[in-house]
Structure formats: structure tokens, C-alpha cells
Amino acid sequence: MEMSAVLYQELNFVCINPRQQQGPGQMQALVLGFQPSRVLNLKAMHDTNVSAVISESSKQRVPHVLSVAGSDSGAGAGIQADLKTCAARGVYCSTVVTAVTAQNTVGVQGVNIVPERFVSEQLKSVLSDMHVTVVKTGMLPTVGIVEVLYDSLKQFPVQALVVDPVMVSTSGDVLAGPSILDIFREQLLPMADIVTPNLKEASALLGGIKLQTVSDMRSAAKSIHEMGPRNVLVKGGDLPAASDAVDIFFDGLEFFELRSLRIQTQNSHGTGCTLASCIAAELAKGSQMLPAVRAAKHYVETALDYSKDIHIGNGLQGPFDHLCKLKTNVQNSSRLQRFDPDDLLLYAVTDSKMNSKWGRSITDAVKAAIEGGATIVQLREKDTETSNFLEEARKCLEVCRSHGVPMLINDRVDIALACDADGVHVGQSDMPAHVARSLLGPKKIIGVSCKTREHAHQAWVDGADYIGSGGVYSTNTKANNSTIGLDGLKTVCLASKLPVVAIGGIGLSNAGSVAEIGLENLKGVAVVSALFDRECIRSEARKLHTLVSQTMKTSAVTC
Numbered sequence: 001m002e003m004s005a006v007l008y009q010e011l012n013f014v015c016i017n018p019r020q021q022q023g024p025g026q027m028q029a030l031v032l033g034f035q036p037s038r039v040l041n042l043k044a045m046h047d048t049n050v051s052a053v054i055s056e057s058s059k060q061r062v063p064h065v066l067s068v069a070g071s072d073s074g075a076g077a078g079i080q081a082d083l084k085t086c087a088a089r090g091v092y093c094s095t096v097v098t099a100v101t102a103q104n105t106v107g108v109q110g111v112n113i114v115p116e117r118f119v120s121e122q123l124k125s126v127l128s129d130m131h132v133t134v135v136k137t138g139m140l141p142t143v144g145i146v147e148v149l150y151d152s153l154k155q156f157p158v159q160a161l162v163v164d165p166v167m168v169s170t171s172g173d174v175l176a177g178p179s180i181l182d183i184f185r186e187q188l189l190p191m192a193d194i195v196t197p198n199l200k201e202a203s204a205l206l207g208g209i210k211l212q213t214v215s216d217m218r219s220a221a222k223s224i225h226e227m228g229p230r231n232v233l234v235k236g237g238d239l240p241a242a243s244d245a246v247d248i249f250f251d252g253l254e255f256f257e258l259r260s261l262r263i264q265t266q267n268s269h270g271t272g273c274t275l276a277s278c279i280a281a282e283l284a285k286g287s288q289m290l291p292a293v294r295a296a297k298h299y300v301e302t303a304l305d306y307s308k309d310i311h312i313g314n315g316l317q318g319p320f321d322h323l324c325k326l327k328t329n330v331q332n333s334s335r336l337q338r339f340d341p342d343d344l345l346l347y348a349v350t351d352s353k354m355n356s357k358w359g360r361s362i363t364d365a366v367k368a369a370i371e372g373g374a375t376i377v378q379l380r381e382k383d384t385e386t387s388n389f390l391e392e393a394r395k396c397l398e399v400c401r402s403h404g405v406p407m408l409i410n411d412r413v414d415i416a417l418a419c420d421a422d423g424v425h426v427g428q429s430d431m432p433a434h435v436a437r438s439l440l441g442p443k444k445i446i447g448v449s450c451k452t453r454e455h456a457h458q459a460w461v462d463g464a465d466y467i468g469s470g471g472v473y474s475t476n477t478k479a480n481n482s483t484i485g486l487d488g489l490k491t492v493c494l495a496s497k498l499p500v501v502a503i504g505g506i507g508l509s510n511a512g513s514v515a516e517i518g519l520e521n522l523k524g525v526a527v528v529s530a531l532f533d534r535e536c537i538r539s540e541a542r543k544l545h546t547l548v549s550q551t552m553k554t555s556a557v558t559c
């Protein structure tokens, strides 16, 4: 007892794990904090009566993904891809190896399946001891392995399960045969929070039906959802070549077409594993499902683009550089996607006064909004000094980029240029949109505030990408703002082909009425106080996102 007391004093963060005493005289001490490599094994200690001495306040839960997958000796996919992805996303990753493959850029030369009982032993070791937040599965080569995983998850529940139903490698080699399909459908999918099949895997899960169009992908997502997973992402990377890669996300209520640029590269081995483990990592950090999927798509796209010319191996299936995000030149690189009007769905506009009132930084506020589902962000910092504004804008941009969410600057074209933001929002008394366009170039997003049909017409002529129209309701956030009501909003929508986002006094109580107007180019709502003047930005964003997307969907069908 005395010996342990000395040790505890020396090691501030030591705790004894009470769940896994390994036998008399043996115990594990685990150094908490984000330094999982510093695990001490205090075998020499003989006092088995020592109980945990750590106070709750000094415990720091680390976001933790457990990858249950096969090893890829070439390290482009499988366990190795999952480890690198989680490292790049700042999340701890433990591993349970289900198979060892001899693999390179040419193909799979051999597979050695780990016996079920040893998969089970690995699962027990990790799940009984470490606080796993999310389990992500990859190659599950036998029915027995799926069974032991199912049993382990029943015994040690985790916050989320991400299932990448790996069946065939990029090179076309079979990694799990058709015998696995029944148990996937019956046991694993009903437990999953998301399943991420590519076209071949979706087809296999559905008994071999052909999937050739985006419409087929929607039907497939719906049918797979009926098997029990909370969310489905059908990846359309194998659809006949088009300029965009389209994935279909279905949460049981609505479909989202998630588009990204198709990167021309042979270095795409491991993209499926990487996407799924990045979703798991984002969920482990507290993200909602759709923002996690968007962030993961953006991460994969950035890594593929960064690695498109690297050369590793002589085969056709090259790996890519998962850690590219940690290299400073990529950290601040431009957004790859073009402006997507659907990004206007939940537009979060910041307010410095509200952030000071609640004692949070702009970056923390923006991060919470995105994690709750905000699809575009505008920094509207009327009272922040220029140097601070620029510094904060750079930090926020990093957060937005890592989630694939566009970030615009209100009024200040100079700040937008200096931090390489994705665009600006200007009003009728700000810099004219056509001047902003000539300064920012064709690739940046420009939004213009419009209250009348004349404003709307001019915005189009000036080369704006979208219109912000309001105040739909009266607001305390912007002084002396005139209210145009729902009728004024309709007039602006009908006067333009540009996508429109409604603004002004919008919150949970009335966002539904706005979304209900059902005009095709009304794409979403922009909110300030309904997010940033609230205690929990993340949960308000989540509620607003659900409300607006569901109402828009219903209204679009009726109109």
C-alpha cells in the first residue's frame, strides 16, 4: 500500500483499472490524457486491495475508435488505414485483427484468417479495459467472427457502430464470401448506426440486383435501411464516369446526395476503409451522423487530391497519404468542392456579442454548430478588431475545412482574401457584389442580401452565387432591419433563379413555416440568435437541421 501511494504521488494521472485485475499481484496502471502509449504495467505491486485513487475531475475521456478489420501488409487499407485515419483526425485507435493479408499494390497474394476464439480474446482485451467510443468494422471474413463480434458488442455496448461491409478488395479479390451475407443482414446491420456499402456490396446485400443509376442507389439505400441500420451511405464511386462522385446518404427519413469532385488518380486503395474510419473518428469526437459523413468525404477527397501523383509500388492500386492533413501546406489549402446550393440548408451566422455573453470563442461556437449539423458558416464579427478577426477566421477555417463546410466572411472582403475564406456575404450598402467578384475571382462564393425583386435581379447580374433574403421576421440581432415577411421572401424567390436562404428572426418556432413555402430555389434558413444565443449550440443546430430538412423535403413533394 505504501509503495502504491508513492507511485500515485509521482504520476498525477495514474488510475487502477478495477475491471481487469489480471490475477493476484498483477494490475494495470493506465496513464490517462492523450498519451495512450504511456501505459505502465505495475506487475511488481502486490497489494491487490488498492482501489482507484483518481478523482473524477482529473479523468479525461479520449475519443476512441476500435477497428475490427483485416491487416493489409501494403498498409493502404484495412487496420493500417484505420490507424492512420484516426491519427490524422486526432482520435485514439485500438485494433482487433480478423485476418492477416499478404497484399500490395498489385493485389491480394494470401489471406490468413485469425481463429474466432482469438478474435474474441482480442475483443475482450480491448472492450473490457479501454473506454471504446465507437467500433468500426472492416473485413469480417467468417460467420463465426461476426458472431463473436455480435456477442462482444452485446456484452460491452459502445456509443456507435460503423459497418463497412468489406467483401471485395480494390483489386477484385474476395475478402468475405456470400456466406457472410445472412449474418450481416440478421445480426450486424440491425446493430449498426451506419453501414457504408459501395455499389457491389449494396448489390450483394440486396441479393445481386443491378445498381446503375443514382435513382437505383436511393432505392438500395432504402432497402438496406429496412434491414435495421440507423443510417445508410451507398457509395457511388463505381458509377459510370461523371465529373462528380455521388454518394447517397439515407437516415430513414430523408435522402442526401453528397457530391464531390472525382479525383483522377490510381492511388485510391483503401478509400472505403478510410471513409468509414473517418466517420467513426468524427462520431467519437461527438459529431452528428451527417456532419461526420460530410467531414469524412472531405477528408478522403483532400487526401486523394494531395496524393494523386505519389508513387508507391508497381501495381495499379496505389495507396494514398492519410497524414497529408498534418502537413501545413494542406491544412490551409483551398476547398475542393464547388458551391452546392444545398449547403444553404442550415446557415450559421456568428455574432461576437453573443459569444462573449456565453464566454465562448468563435471557433468553439462554429465547431459546435457544425457538429450539430450547420451546413455553411458566416463569420459576422461587427465588433472584433481586424487583427483578432483575422486570427479567429484562420482558426475557424481550419475547423470548417476539416468538416467540408464552406466558410464565408460578412462584409470584409479584405479578411476573406487574407485568410483564403470560401467567400463573402455582402449587403446593399456594402461593397457591390461585382467588385467583390473581381477581387475574389470566379471560384469564391458570393452572397448578397436582397429585400426586393430589383435587388434580386441585380444580384444575378453582378454574378452572385446566392441570395440572403429577410428579415422574414423581426429580429433583435440587426438594428433597424426592415421586415419583409413570408410574402417578401416569396417575391424575392420568384424574381430570381439564384438559390435563396431566408434570414431574420428565424428559430425553432417558425423555421418550419419558412421551409414550408415550398419554392424550389428556397434552400434553407440562416440563423444567428437561434444558435449562438443559446446554451447548447450543438443541440439547437441538431433540432433546426432536422426540422428544416424534413419540412423542405415534405414541401418539395407537395409543390
Ligand SMILES: Cc1ncc(COP(=O)(O)OP(=O)(O)O)c(N)n1
Pocket (backbone or CB within 6 Å): 347, 349, 378, 380, 410, 411, 425, 426, 427, 428, 429, 430, 447, 448, 449, 467, 468, 469, 478, 501, 503, 526
Ligand atoms: C445569409 C445572410 N443574409 C443576409 C445578411 C445580411 O447582410 P447585410 O445586409 O450586409 O447586413 P449585415 O449582416 O452586414 O449586418 C447576412 N449577413 N447573411
Ligand SMILES: Cc1nc(C(=O)O)sc1CCOP(=O)(O)O
Pocket (backbone or CB within 6 Å): 349, 449, 468, 469, 470, 471, 472, 474, 475, 476, 477, 478, 481, 503, 504, 505, 506, 526, 527, 528, 529, 530
Ligand atoms: C444579419 C441579418 N440580416 C438580416 C436581413 O434581413 O438581411 S436579419 C439579420 C439578423 C438575423 O439574426 P437572428 O437570426 O438572430 O434574427
Ligand SMILES: [Mg+2]
Pocket (backbone or CB within 6 Å): 410, 411, 425, 426, 427, 430
Ligand atoms: Mg453587410
